[in-house]
Amino acid sequence: MFLFSWVIVVTHLNIQPGDHIELKGQVAPDAKSFAVNLGRSGLDLALYFNPRFESQGDAWTIVCNSLQKGEWGEEQREPRFPFQQGQEGKMTFSFDAQEMCVTLQEHLELTFPNRLGLETISFLSVEGDFKVTSLKFK
Structure with a gap:
């Protein structure tokens, strides 16, 4: 069995509307899930982005909250799932006053409401079965 369990936390960021966060990494061969969190702090997240291969009753689904x-808040589920276990994953995050935008594997675009109305993202964390490379x- 091949186990990943990574946690990266970056604080004191100053990401503004129109800026981009580009994230690349390796999905574990036996991945269950991973999460990317963006917001003010670990208790105030504008976006909880959680691809689930098989976790918490979901399979091959992206859960955003x-x-x-x-x-x-209320979960939003996305059935389009471009990630593969054991493969590279690419994500680009951006936002404006109305929504958070995520581009996956350079072609699939998702949006999620900016419910907190954040004007600056100062916190980012990545956890789970995804090794950031x-x-x-930008």
């Missing part, structure tokens, strides 16, 4: 003062801020 927000977390405000420790309270979860490149993180760029």
